[in-house]
Amino acid sequence: MKNHLLEQFNATFDKKEWFVCLRDAVQGLTDEQARWKPEPAFNSIYEQVVHLIFWNDRYLHKLRGADLPAVQTNEETFQAETKIHFDQLMVRADEVFSQWQAALAKGLPAGEKEDWVSITGHINLHNAYHVGQIVMMRKMQGSWKKEYGVS
Secondary structure, eight states, rough: OOOHHHHHHHHTTTOOSSOOOOOHTTTTTTTHHHHHOTTTTSOOOOHHHHHHHHHHHHHHHTTTTTOOOOOOOOGGSSSSHHHHHSHHHHHHHHHHHHHHHHHHHOOOOOOOOHHHHHHHHHHHHHHHHHHHHHHHHHHHHHHOOOOOOOO
């Protein structure tokens, strides 16, 4: 199971598989492109990455045994960080996602394995969902290139 969950996680983060991973989805993006919105009701690519960092980091801390305060609204998770350049935001994303890879490679906590299998599966689905949104946003703004992945 460990290898299966790690393989899925890698596919959403940095490995070319059946769909585009996060690293490929944001390849070549400028800060301005990352912050672009077709209309105010949409979350920008920047905000989507902030959201992914928030939830992945939160569950990574929870995996390590940390007690975390409740999240008031999901909307706030898209706004947790807005002041740094997109390149720096991706450095943070790489740190969090790489730490998840290392944790999954070691294996899930003993005695809690069933819960963490489900949680990790949902994290993988959640990551894939938002990476798909990022690709769609890039297509809408005209910054997507076929060589990045899906056309």
